[in-house]
Amino acid sequence: MGEGDAAHVAAIDWWIREKAGDLGEDRAAFDAWLAADPAHRRAYADVAGMFEEARALRPARRSRSRGAVSRRVATAGLSAAACLAFLFFLGDLAQVWRSDFATGVGERRTATLADGSRVELDGGSAIEVHFEAGRRRVRLLSGEAWFEVAPxxxxxxxxxxxxxxxxxLGTAFDVALTEEGGARVAVGEHSVAVASGGARVIVEERQQTFYEANAAARPPASAAAETIAAWRRGALVVEDRPLGEALATLGRHRHGYVFCLRASTCARRVSGVFSTAEPLTSLREIEYFLGLHSIHLTDYLILLTE
Structure with a gap:
């Protein structure tokens, strides 16, 4: 482990202890550590930014997870990796409890609904099903799903x-949630109507669109047949998308978490075709092409930096 890596590991430990109110007599030691080297202050600022970014990506989990992390740090002195895993595990477990169908990391599942429609779930995905007399509703809670609808x-x-x-509209299509809080829709057969932000667009076969929460969907763009729901064939096709989105998708196929130390790193654009069957290999390829460096705190917690 290099000096920079060691500084970030120490910064994570200090950050968790400070937020948990567990510094006590070590406050002076913490201040001395910060003053000892400008790299320590930079590492601490990086880590603080990383944690705030992680919380912002999952705002619904914030109050419950933060309290749980603080209690466990204060009473058991858990490591940074364990705390992060616990924070995200709570939210994932809540999704499973709410769902009618769900998949674990690296798992794919096909479900046949009461009307004969088929839904295929990617890893780390979950849906709720609400069928009524005049409407069939499915809510995508997490991840990505492919729908083949019975007429x-x-x-x-x-x-x-x-x-x-x-x-x-009599069709087969893919819907994926994004890390920015929106959704991406791609159509394999026939067409769909996408309503968001008070507007409505029709997406035809071999087209795709994207919308952010409370915003109108973008005009449909063409999509090659092999890129639509490529995850069903074990591939992740990324076309000029934020790195954070690619990492989130790979995360559905690997136990553990990957975080960017700076938000600007996760905002970098990436393109390519990667294997979801070998997510660590895909991560190394992304690191190489973007010139990034990874800090492996444990097998389950990796930090990316430039």
Whole structure:
């Protein structure tokens, strides 16, 4: 481990202890550590930014997870890796409890719904199903799913995701949640109507669109057939997307977490075709092409820096 890596590891330990109110008599030692080397202050600022970014990505988990982390740090002195894993595990477990169908990390599952429609879930994904007399509703809680809809003109089939609605028009299509809080929709057969932010667009076969929460969907753009729901074939196809989004998708296929020490790192754009069957190999490829460096705190917690 290099000097920079050691500084970041120490910074994580100091940050957790300070936020947990567990410094006590070590406050002077913490101040001395900060003053000893400008690299220590930079490392501490990097770590603080990383944790705030992680919380911002999952705002619904913040109050519950932070309290749980603080209590455990104060009473058991858990490591930084364990605390982070616990923080995200709570939110993931809540999704499973709410869902009707869910998959674990690296798992894919196909479910046949009561109307005969088929849903294929990518790893780390979950859906809720609500069928009513005049409407079939499915809510995508996490991850990504491929839908093959059984026709029923009397009951529209609607997928709710990130505050928007995707209505099937006799079709097969893919819906994925993004780390920015929006959703991406790609159509394999026929077409869908995407309603978001008070606007509505029609997405035809071999087209895709993206929308942010409470914003109108972007005009549909063409999509090659092999890129639509490529995860069903064990591939992650990334076309000029933020690194954070690619990391989140790979995270659905690997136990553990990867964080960027700076938000600007996760905002960098990346393109390529990567294997979801070998996520660590894919991560190394991304590191190489973007000129990044990884800090492996444990097998389950990796930090990326430039």
């Amino acid at each position: 029923d003109p009397a009951r529209p089939f609607v997928v709710e995701a990130a505050g928007g609605e995707v209505t099937a």
